[in-house]
Amino acid sequence: MTLDHVASGDLSNIKLGALLDGGFALVADTFVGNDFNVTVATYSSTGAAVTPPMLAHSSAEGLQSFGLLGVLNDGRLLVSWLDYERGIQFHFQVFDTGYVAPPGTDPSSTFGFIRVGTKGKNALTGGAGDDKFYGGYGNDKLTGLDGADVFVFNAKLGTALTDRKVNFDTITDFKPGEDKIWLDNAIFKKLGKKGSETAPAALNKKFFKIGKQAGDKDDYVVYDKKTGILSYDADGSGAKAAIEIAKLTRNLKLSHLDFAIV
Numbered sequence: 001m002t003l004d005h006v007a008s009g010d011l012s013n014i015k016l017g018a019l020l021d022g023g024f025a026l027v028a029d030t031f032v033g034n035d036f037n038v039t040v041a042t043y044s045s046t047g048a049a050v051t052p053p054m055l056a057h058s059s060a061e062g063l064q065s066f067g068l069l070g071v072l073n074d075g076r077l078l079v080s081w082l083d084y085e086r087g088i089q090f091h092f093q094v095f096d097t098g099y100v101a102p103p104g105t106d107p108s109s110t111f112g113f114i115r116v117g118t119k120g121k122n123a124l125t126g127g128a129g130d131d132k133f134y135g136g137y138g139n140d141k142l143t144g145l146d147g148a149d150v151f152v153f154n155a156k157l158g159t160a161l162t163d164r165k166v167n168f169d170t171i172t173d174f175k176p177g178e179d180k181i182w183l184d185n186a187i188f189k190k191l192g193k194k195g196s197e198t199a200p201a202a203l204n205k206k207f208f209k210i211g212k213q214a215g216d217k218d219d220y221v222v223y224d225k226k227t228g229i230l231s232y233d234a235d236g237s238g239a240k241a242a243i244e245i246a247k248l249t250r251n252l253k254l255s256h257l258d259f260a261i262v
Contacts, residue, residue, distance in 0.1 A: 015069040017077070023050060025077055027069040038067035038081040040095065056081060056093055064091075140169045144179060152197075152262070153245060154184035157232065160241035170247045176254050181230075181246075182262045183221070190220045190234050195261035208256035213242065223254050 013029040022045045030039045030053075039053040056067060056079045063084040070078040072094070080092035122140040124133055130147040137155040144151070151171055158166030174181075182200060185193055195201030209219035212226070217236040224231070228250040233242035248254070 013065070013067060015067065017069045017071040019071060020075045025069060025071065027056065027067045027079055029065045029067055036063045036065050038064050038079065040067075040069070040077065040079050135169045137167050139165070139167070141172065142169055143172045144175070145173065149175075149179045150182055151179070151246075152182045152184070154182075154187060154262075157187060157243050157245065160243055164244060168244060168246065172249075174248045174252065174258075176252050176258050179258070181259050183232075183259060185261050188220070188232055188261070190218075191261050197262045200260035200262050203256045203259040203261060205256045208259065210254065213237075221256075221259060223248070223252070225251050225254070228252075 010031045011028045012031070015027045017025045017027075019025060019042065023043055024045075025040060025042045027038065027040045030037045038056040040056050041053040042050040044050055056064075064081050065084075067079060067081045070080075072078055077095040078092060079095065080090065083089045083091050121138050122135060124135065124140060124142050126133070126144045126147065126149055130149060131144055132150045132152065133142045133144070134152045134154065135142055142151055151169075151174070153169075155167055158168070171181075180200075182197070183191060183203070185191060185195055191203065191207060192201065203221065206218055207220045209215055209222045210225055211222065212224050214220075214222055214233045214237045217238065219236045220233055222231045222233055222242060223229075228248045229244050230246040230248055231242035231244050234240060
């Protein structure tokens with residue numbers, strides 16, 4: 001069986017994975033001129049192309065290689081690779097069944113990265129697509145760049161005494177009305193039990209406050225536009241101090257619509 005995975009260029013590091021429908025997926029390092037990319041495509045059991053080769057990342061520029069392939073239990077594809085554009089970074093992308101979205105078939109197509117931090121201090125940067133950030137436990141610097149990005153807060157909080165020292169992230173370019181902040185209901189318990197990553201729940205309008213501190217008992221999420229500090233106050237205007245969780249740009253036109261519960 002001969003496959004025409006790309007029209008021109010060289011292939012290496014080829015990986016195959018069996019699909020639930022009897023076909024297979026192919027991931028390969030693709031070399032065309034000075035461009036080093038990772039491409040993914042799917043084929044039928046007879047070798048007929050089902051989806052054409054797609055970039056596994058958002059740009060054809062730079063150096064991406066050492067692609068790996070995994071087929072998840074639900075039929076989705078997990079593709080990972082190393083990116084040498086900004087040092088050595090490990091990236092991965094999950095492709096939905098059908099493999100036609102969100103990536104495209106040309107170098108200008110964009111889609112979202114999933115950025116996952118560690119317990120330490122991380123500097124995570126997105127791309128031109130809709131990215132999702134999991135900063136984890138630690139003081140992280142998160143930059144979404146273009147696209148409608150999601151910043152997930154799902155790690156244990158510090159205390160009011162450890163403000164800006166424990167689990168305090170800086171979001172450098174949050175865009176109200178486009179980006180979202182997801183708050184894990186297992187951590188931010190006062191926000192309710194509804195919501196999940198597959199079905200985020202809206203933040204109740206009365207739970208959000210713009211100001212230096214909570215004004216009433218159910219002002220749980222507080223944004224100080226003068227400092228850019230975002231806080232969680234589990235007892236609202238009660239005696240307990242709020243916990244600072246992030247720093248955003250000052251004077252943002254933030255609202256409860258910029259948050260969701262997961």
